[in-house]
Amino acid sequence: MTGNEGVRPTLQAVLIAVPAFAAMLILINLPLFSLLELKGLDLLFRMRGPLAPPGEIVVVAIDEPSFAEIMTQWPWPRRLHARLIEQLKKAGARVIAFDILFAEPSQPEEDRALAQAIHAAGNVVLAGERSVVTDALFRQTILVDPIELFKATASVGIATLPIDPDGIVRRPLPFSNDLPSFASQIVRLYQGQAPYASQTDSSDTTLINYFGPPRTVKTISYYQALEADRMLPSGTFTDKIVLVGRAVQAAPEPQRASPDVFPTPFSFDAGGPTAGVEIHATIVANLLTKQMVTEPPGAVRYGLLFLLALIGSLSTMRLKPLWAAGAILGLSILFLLFAFGFFTKGLVWLPIFAGMVQLGLVYGGYLIAQVFSAQRERRLALEAMNRELEQKVKERTAQYVAANEELVKEQHELEKTLHELAQTQNELLQSEKMASLGFLVAGVAHELNNPISFVHSNMDFIGEYVLRLKGVLEAYETITLPDGPAYQQLAELKKGARLDRTLHTLDELITSCKRGTERVKRVVLDLGTFARADDVDPAPADLHEGLEITLNLLAKEYRDRITVHREYGTLPQVECHAGQINQVFMNLLLNAAQAIPETGDVWINTSSHGDKVVVIIKDNGCGIPEANLPRIFDPFFTTKKVGEGMGLGLSISYGIIQKHGGNMRVSSPDRQGTEFTIELPVKWSGTK
Incomplete structure (x- = not known):
């Protein structure tokens, strides 16, 4: 191999990688592409699976069982929250944080009771809210803090959770020196630091390291915490960070306030959102252990994508399209495993969707290069083929015509044979049917012949005896006197005619006729039953x-x-x-x-x-x-x-x-x- 032959494939690989990378730079800034990349992060969380929950954090959930036990509409009396603070302090809680906004005053005695409990505990963190109104002419930030009575005795942190365009919470509140977050205030109080000192809030490139689906963090119902000494084991809250907040799927109050729940990367598998208080608990655990997920800077990400494009291009240059597709698929799997390893071991989120699309673009560029390379070879081959094609087409057409004629001839012969076979089969079946029918007809004729003969012969005798009886009866009718020659003549006639014997024989003949006719009826009936039609x-x-x-x-x-x-x-x-x-x-x-x-x-x-x-x-x-x-x-x-x-x-x-x-x-x-x-x-x- 000469130097030029070695440089040329490398140059071709670069020429494929650069346009693919440029196309990726355009795609990566599209909203839809960014949304898909976020789904890639969710995939990494689900591939990794749940982690062990933090042992130093307990969530007291304002949930459906608590509403059922307390039997009071929201908002609950603040004296109830004061009682909860007293119970948690008594149980040894190190930090008590309320993910509830006390921005409006209630009844004075209720507010004083809660303020006294907060002051007595000395370790309470309350939540505030921040919203940004952006207009074409101005940008306004709105802060909502607890009332002054509470704010004077408690630490306050912003509990607003940033929501990504697809509605999922993946990032904590960014670092702010003058507006600390709810989670950072909890960590500061837990570590005994001065206000705003050694801030550990996140930057724009950090993400929440979720432990798992809803209720992964240890959760206790509000009504159980109110009776902790009676309903919970001792030590449940000892030296723990306790976060109190709503954890219901629907708004518990009749007003239009929405429930404090948000989708997370585990919501797809868990089938439901996670309570905001549990998300804050997760952020607190991330800050305590310094185990948040980080996103590499743009230069690192873009450099990785270009390197991946170059590797993919070099891997496919000398391969056929099918093998090149296999190589790209293998590189995609390796990149996914590489990104998964960085995510699980180093808590670094690499752009897996962009990487796979980048490899797909490289394969598309490879196919385009193959098409251009093949066009020249096809053009040269086409000129040679055109010279021979016409002659080959003529020869092949003649072969097809001859084969088609032979096929048509064989088809006609086959149809003729099938027709003859079907005709022969029908003739054989008809012959067999006629033979059986002839046998049946012969049997029927034989069976019908005798009874008919009985009837025909006996009817002659019946007629003769009937005439004799008629003569005797007529002679009896002429008798006028019981004695005399006529009576004697009739008596002799009766004796000569053997009237009794004649009547007896007549009875026998009639019986025989009946038997014969019954026989005819039975044979005909049997024949009809035997030959019953089977088309039903x-x-x-x-x-x-x-x-x-x-x-x-x-x-x-x-x-x-x-x-x-x-x-x-x-x-x-x-x-x-x-x-x-x-x-x-x-x-x-x-x-x-x-x-x-x-x-x-x-x-x-x-x-x-x-x-x-x-x-x-x-x-x-x-x-x-x-x-x-x-x-x-x-x-x-x-x-x-x-x-x-x-x-x-x-x-x-x-x-x-x-x-x-x-x-x-x-x-x-x-x-x-x-x-x-x-x-x-x-x-x-x-x-x-």
């Missing part, structure tokens, strides 16, 4: 009824050849498509009948197990080979001869049971018959 929602059904209907329709296959053993248990109503479940029973019972070559037995067992029912259909037929069991539910798999079945019955049945959320198993041990087990949930859990 699932409904409760009796599985035993479905089994019996199926057996009735298969009566021709089973009669005089197969014995059915019914081992029915107690089953609840099952939510299902009854017609589909009956179709499953039909397939299984018909297969069982076809598996028995001559005579045999079929067992139907039903049982209930909690939220499911089990139906087992078993036969002692020829069974199923073990090699065929895994494929028995596959579509189009059949062991029947060509033309006897399509192999869809068991596949359709299996699909119906799966659709109902159930399960279907088959077993054929040693080919000693076949056993199908159906499990169905009682409540519908299948798919529509």
Whole structure:
């Protein structure tokens, strides 16, 4: 590497750092930016967390429990404050400070009682207020002190708290030799110094070092302090600084005075503001231990920001954008840790937000430099690429056109294949449906034929016997005398006609006709129930009824050849498509009948197990080979001869049971018959 090659990156880094720093100088003076920087200070406090509270300070809070116990509207009688001073002095308090403004006189006896208590104690600090009115033509400072009666016997300090633009109190009252602050007067009295001697007030660059959220400083309710000897342990106030002030979230009095509470850096996590008296207690503790947070002078801060910009620029010069972003992120984290270390160890507030934004501006400058550097390379490369691009585009376009034509061709072939497959599937399903329908129609025709024949044949006999009876009855009607040839003729006619036998036979024929018609009605009813439409929602059904209907329709296959053993248990109503479940029973019972070559037995067992029912259909037929069991539910798999079945019955049945959320198993041990087990949930859990 030559000297020029080493200097050039450094010069580029400086050229990036200087504009970034200049932009930061502009941003740092904007109100919004200053507000964000203050939020960075709040972040440091929350990252550090609470500290141990000062042991030499106790806050006596005028809080909600005290209002409830004292049961007096604000302002309270000053005789009550006098009593509190006496109690605190008696308990050994070293300094008693009231963060309450006694600017207006009350009843004379009340004021004298408080003045006497202040004078007797000799260690009381009272609060005053200072407000500044700024106008275009003048600037006026307004001071509000306690009344002269109190001011003559007590130390007075300004208790006004400076509030930042975002409403949070972060700084104590700045140093003033003629107007000491409330906290400095407390410290002076506690350390036994002369008035205004060895002032330890803050400057404009010092900040309050908060110990934590509200009530971090030891706090005791006002009503408890009034009865300290009875309600508090001994030594609670011994040699302590006691600050008395309001600590309520809302104004306790009906007037429009606002509550003495302020947001602090811990208010975001604590969920509420901190009482002003506790903030003064924190300032007192900071002054006693000389542990306030300080802000570096402007020259130090600006020098640190420029150094940070230069380091960031040098770190990213030879890196790719993604790695440069990682480097900037790493530097930001390191700077945050560096600032956090200075804050916790040295109580120095470094501008963390400005530092991170400074690094962001450096990265932005780096990207701009990368863009300018890349433009020249792109311009050179673009000229070379343009010469080849047109030819490559033509070649690639031709490839795309050919590929697109091939894709369109394959798509048409695929659509044609899918159409043919769907058509074939529909034809197979229709064929299977027609086969089942033909079997049902044949059974129905057979079952209807006999009853109709009974009716047709018996009706002829009924007509003949009715004619005979009619002749006999007509002959009886012509008889006028009980004796005579006509009577004898009718008697012989009655005997020849065998009237009693004829009437008895007529009764039997009528009974037979009724039985036949009832049979026709039952078969038609069973057929309608079996073929129930399933285009409605699932409904409760009796599985035993479905089994019996199926057996009735298969009566021709089973009669005089197969014995059915019914081992029915107690089953609840099952939510299902009854017609589909009956179709499953039909397939299984018909297969069982076809598996028995001559005579045999079929067992139907039903049982209930909690939220499911089990139906087992078993036969002692020829069974199923073990090699065929895994494929028995596959579509189009059949062991029947060509033309006897399509192999869809068991596949359709299996699909119906799966659709109902159930399960279907088959077993054929040693080919000693076949056993199908159906499990169905009682409540519908299948798919529509």
